[in-house]
Amino acid sequence: MGASSRHGPASEWPAIAAALVLSALTAVLARPPRDVSFAVGEYHAGFLRGDWSRPVGTARTLSLPGGLSLPLTARRGPLRLDLHGQAPMRAALAVFVAGRPVGQALLPPHRWGEASFEIPPELLGQGGLDLSFALRPVALTRGASEEEPALAVDIVHVSAAGGLALTLPAVLLLAAVPAAFVLLARLAGAGTAWAIVSGALGGLAVVVLARRTPLPLLLAVPRLGTAALLAGLLALAVLPRAPMTSRERAGLAALVVLGVLAHGSLAFLPSAGSQNLEIYVHRALDLGTVSWDYASLLRYGSQLPTPTQPYGAATYALGERTLVPYSPLPSVFYYLLHRAGLDLYWAMSVLNVVLAMLVAPWLWLVAARLWDTRTAWLATPLYALDLAVWHHVGRVHAPAAFGGAMATSALLYLALRVRELDSRKQVVLAGLVLAVAVLGYSSSAVLFGLTGLVLLALAAFDARALTPAARRGLVAALIVAGALSGILYYFHYAPGLLTGVPSLEAEPDLVGVKTFFIFHNESRQNLRVWLGGYWILLLVGLLASPFALRRAAAWARPVLVSWLAAWALVMLLKEPFLFPKLLRWAKEDQFLSPLLCLFVSAAVRALPRPWMRWTAAAFALTGALWMAASDFLLNASGKVVL
Incomplete structure (x- = not known):
């Protein structure tokens, strides 16, 4: 199949139309599972707000104030939030969504405890879960605790009876992936059919990963995806100077992009730290x-x-x-x-x-x-x-x-x-x-x-x-x-x-x-x-x-x-x-x-x-x-x- 440079602008319309269709399908099909667990210490800090420590196992410690910002919401009905954490003193953990109070739960001192909250639909929006935390000491005896208020969080579990949904910015981000694959394939000189196939494979990968591991995917796409795209474009910028066919150039650019995505994904997987x-x-x-x-x-x-x-x-x-x-x-x-x-x-x-x-x-x-x-x-x-x-x-x-x-x-x-x-x-x-x-x-x-x-x-x-x-x-x-x-x-x-x-x-x-x-x-x-x-x-x-x-x-x-x-x-x-x-x-x-x-x-x-x-x-x-x-x-x- 010929390179795009040998055809007029009209020949690009099938690829453009296919990219739009694939992006729309990806946006519709890329749904998170019914419940999502977020091991705070096993992910990069992309979803964290405030002064969080480096990971200790699966946990991090937050020096208040601060919180989490997860690109998740409920499709319908309330959303359940379960948090596994501990405080240095007996304290009531208060949770806020976008600054509005949700509720409080008691955490025992120096022991891991479970705190559960039900977030009503009126507090949920398309902006996702913008969670803030506060601790209020609840002493059993007189005298204040000498320790600084800090919240250690291990696991955050989000679920909804009506199913979870991604926020609109997250959906648009994932929908851009197949379009980027189509664009890069055409820039590499691939024909329309191969560009559509590459976009379809990219969209399929996004849909599968969104349904299994949405949070690592959303961390990786803007970071690793951008790096892979830039690496592919750099390869395309240099390779035309070499004696090779357009098909060879496209194959090498594809190998670079796929290699960066495959090997680079390790940096965004839980438990893959060193x-x-x-x-x-x-x-x-x-x-x-x-x-x-x-x-x-x-x-x-x-x-x-x-x-x-x-x-x-x-x-x-x-x-x-x-x-x-x-x-x-x-x-x-x-x-x-x-x-x-x-x-x-x-x-x-x-x-x-x-x-x-x-x-x-x-x-x-x-x-x-x-x-x-x-x-x-x-x-x-x-x-x-x-x-x-x-x-x-x-x-x-x-x-x-x-x-x-x-x-x-x-x-x-x-x-x-x-x-x-x-x-x-x-x-x-x-x-x-x-x-x-x-x-x-x-x-x-x-x-x-x-x-x-x-x-x-x-x-x-x-x-x-x-x-x-x-x-x-x-x-x-x-x-x-x-x-x-x-x-x-x-x-x-x-x-x-x-x-x-x-x-x-x-x-x-x-x-x-x-x-x-x-x-x-x-x-x-x-x-x-x-x-x-x-x-x-x-x-x-x-x-x-x-x-x-x-x-x-x-x-x-x-x-x-x-x-x-x-x-x-x-x-x-x-x-x-x-x-x-x-x-x-x-x-x-x-x-x-x-x-x-x-x-x-x-x-x-x-x-x-x-x-x-x-x-x-x-x-x-x-x-x-x-x-x-x-x-x-x-x-x-x-x-x-x-």
Whole structure:
């Protein structure tokens, strides 16, 4: 089906009409269930008003005044509100709707109690439940309580005999989803029929989720939905510069949008929180309080905890005597999100998802150039389902996920452009790209350093597919990247590391380590990835590598081989007899896995028979989907494993 750009404005009317019909159907069918429970501590603060604490389990504590604003009302008849809460003293809890009193209920001191209220129809409107709370101490003895009036709320349960309804703004918000899908599909160049199908699928998803989990949906649509739309539009803005068909462009944009929605949804699910989130949110917010003197900047860029950071996991593992670099670059971007008014408790994860998914079209372009488009179409969905990449995103290993996306993008750039490094402009540009990637995450300095060492050796002895000028340019680009990242950041920690690392490694190890196969220094995080199936991708990818490298563009092979060799070297260096503490959390699994996706895809394309290629591709995608879904469900459950 042709792109919309090849037709006049009249050809858009069927798509516009379909979008309006789908939006109307979504508005009619997107109904909440008869009763809705709101676990105050398990959701982001989008429905909260006032000074609420951070979650403690499923509860939060409100320093009065304040309340909730839920986009729910009763279809007909009264609405029942059940609140599970506690107060620091024996008190009467008063509930107001839009400032008008509903009733009072007695809460016992320091014990969870149930308070039930019936809200009459005349207090309900189309604006939803605008709830306010007040506490009135009811002492059994003389003397006032010394404690501040604060209300801890666990569960709020809303029900109505006549059924619940969403507010008009909420309905309009959900109704906009299928229209947005149709619009984005048409902008991507999809035909009218495909645009209508995408809008119908988007509307169907909204209807199903509204009937099962309306509150997470209403939190996610304006936040995650906007991020997915912007990511899709960004992909569409960049991809026209690449040599591809309109159908390929539409497919990649669709993959980006769907990937952001799927992986980003984890940030809005109840029980999907992680203590890592608290660490990185506080580190990012504390950036605004850092003094601009050298010692303060040096401390902030190290493993030491920031003033409000609730946990010091890195300090526990590495001690405090030696400053170990812990790149602040991700925190700079997270802090900018905070300054833009976004809540980091969801925006941080969504940004990482967007960055990781925007790697997908870039990986497609590089795979298509180094191999062919069919290899690219297998490698890209394998990456979008990759266990290692998305496990770290889902577990909110935020700086690692941020740095991993930058590292993958930079290595793909180098593989694509290495033969063009015969001009000063290209050398400087490649050096800047690599330097920024090295600054993205601290272990990237080691991983890129090892990659560079292998590349230098290959450039000297075995890079015949590159011209002498390109080889000299490659060496110069590596020097530029190392010098720039070192001057800006890493060199400032070098004196302390040179004198402190031997004693740091010699001290007793306080962290329990795991062994998997021949690898004896795996953290609990790494072992989770191994047991989730990463070993399968590694084994298949290593077996596939000779076939993939044979088919790859000859000029890119040095980069691909160096990428693989860097992983092997870091696995050796992190063994207990070398640098087990410094490199235990190098996140080398997410560094290697995109390359393994490329190797597997290229080897599948090398199979001699079409049925072999289709069968192998189906097995690869099914296995990747199974591992990704299992890991997603584990992260969504909020369980701490291993």
